[in-house]
Structures are given as structure tokens and as C-alpha cells.
Amino acid sequence: MGNVVFAIIFYALVVMVLVSAVAAAFLRNIVMAAFALFFTLLGMAGFYVLLGADFLAITQVVVYVGGILILLLFGVLLTHRSIETLELETRGTYVLGIFGGLLVYGVLHYFLFSVSWPTPLMKPLEPTTAAIGQLLLSKYLLPFEVSSVTLLIALIGAAYLVRRRDT
């Protein structure tokens, strides 16, 4: 019973993520594509919940959905004169893209189905936030501090790039 419910939730999330990802990749209107990406990111948070990564699910919602997607939409609003000029893709670019995608997926498919993946260990699901915090303050202390420096550099760089030209 539990397994069946789990499988139903999993496949519902698969449909949601893949359909909205295809929409994000192929919709010619870039604003619609960004909104399709919203559903992809939300579905990914659902996967993280199913995988027992509760903290990652929260991070996904807060940073990706609340931050990066908003930034993307701001980017759309800042860089267009009219909606029509944003639809730049032609049939030729899509054919090229699908060809490249098939090539990549062929390689991935070969590895996915030729390697015998080990049978799953069913580790008990437990809250991960405290354990991740412990790891960040002990083993991954340096990456933790360096990530703050990276954020600082990204912020200053981005603020410098978009500064007003006359000041």
C-alpha cells in the first residue's frame, strides 16, 4: 500500500517535471518558458522530499523558485522592447538542438542500461538539517567560507556590470 502511493506520487512528479521542462525548452515566448521552469523546479523539490532530503527541498524552493527564477523574470523584463523580438528561434535551431540532444541521450542511455546499478540500501529516512550543519561546520568548513567569498564576488561583479554608465 505504502509502496503504491509512493510510486503514484513519483510518477505524478515525473510527468510534472518532464512536461514542464519540455515546455520550458520549446515555448517560443520566453515569459511562458520561465513560468514553465517554475513547475519544473517545484517538481524537483518534490523529488528531494521523496529522497528524504528535506533541507534540500526547502533550499530548492527558497533559492531557486524564490530567487533565481525571480532574477530570470527580471532579466526578461529588463532586456526586451516588445515580446515579438524575443522569439528568435527558428525551425533550423530546433532541429539542430534535437539532434544534439539525441546524441547526448544515446550516450547516457548506454551507460544507464549497461551498468548494473547496485540494489538499493533502504536507509531510514530522518531529518537531515542538523547533520548537514555539522558537516558544514567541520569537514566542509573551507568550502562553506569560500562559498561566501564566491557570493560576494558574484554580487560585486554583477553590481559593477549593471552600473549606470554615466556615474
Added chain:
Amino acid sequence: MITLHHYLVVAALLFTIGIVCVISRRNAIGILIGIELILNAANLNLIAFSRYFEVGLEGQVFAIFVIILAACEAAIALAILISLFASFGTIDVDAAQRMKR
């Protein structure tokens, strides 16, 4: 029974869609959307491995750093796009091949 293999197939499909998006878009923001899809596929792989393997939480810690770098990348990329738009008047990546206008 949902196994590791299921998650890997989903991640591979998502990665492929991201690649198709990156190649076929000419709008620079569309390319950024494709990159976000690819990064999410990588994150799904990392977390699935950390769930089903005996590696503990390392995969999840790594995924957090991936998300942080994705945020930095989005911020910088959009800043570059905005200054590209300021000097070229378009964000068509094919139009921005010249060094100056």
C-alpha cells in the same frame, strides 16, 4: 518499487532536455533556462546517490554548493545580458559576435 535507476533515468531525460534547450535557443535567457535544467538534473543525481549509497550526506552537501553556484551564475549571467542589451539592443546571441558595435 522505485529504485535508484528510476531517478537516474529521470535525471538523464532532464539533462537531455536542458542540452536541447541550450543548443536550440538563440535568446540568451532561454539558454540560461537550459543551464538551470542541466544543473537540476545533476542535483537530482547527487541526491539520489546520497540516498541509495553508503556515502552518507556528502551528496546533499555537494548539492547545496551546486545551488549556491547556480545562484552566482544566474546573477552574473543576467548582469552580462543586461550590459549586452545596453550595447547591442538585443539579446540574440548570434547578433553579439562583433567586438563592438
Added chain:
Amino acid sequence: MLQAYFPVFLLLLFGVGFAVFTMLLSHFIGKKKPTPVKLSPYECGIKPIGTARIQFFVKFYLIALLFLLFDMETIFILIWAVAFHDKSIQVFALIEMVVFITILLVGYAYVWRKGALKWR
């Protein structure tokens, strides 16, 4: 443990359901007598100038950028605060967090000094 997410699921269902329900309700119950004046975009009562698809100011992007920075800080402070229960690392963890926040405040100070937070 997945059962613990059931309230979250209910909240999601209720939130989406409420929005969809009220929109459908007003769509089916409300009377529609459109006139050109009613259909024009609302701009505080004055006549609309140009289209709604204007180009935004770059200033908004800087605000969003700062928002993303503090979003990140929230995530880190959250895990740090949960791990803080461990008595053996408390002093060390406090110093680390002060260093972390100080580094991020440098970026905030830079943007502030550049006058990005002033509306002109």
C-alpha cells in the same frame, strides 16, 4: 517520515484550490458587460500612456540581486542554527558565522556605497 509531509500537501492543495475556486466562481457567477473603457488597463484613473510592456529600470535588478544574497544567507543561518545545539562546537561555530556574515556584509556595503539603494 513521508507521512509528516501530509499537512504540507494539504496546505498546498488548499492554497491552489482556494485560488482556482474563487476565480472560477467569479467567472461563472459574475455578470460580464464589457465596454472599451472597462477593458482598458487600470492606471489610477488617468488615461493609459503607451503599452504595459515598457522596459524596466536596472535598479530593480540590483534590488533582486541583494534579495538573492540575503536568501543565501538565510539558508546558511538556518542550518547553522540547527547545528548550534551541539555544545562542543558552539564558540567555534559562532566565530565561523561572524566571519561568514562579515564577508557578505562587504558586498552589501559596496552596493550601498555605490548608491544603488537610493531612489533618484
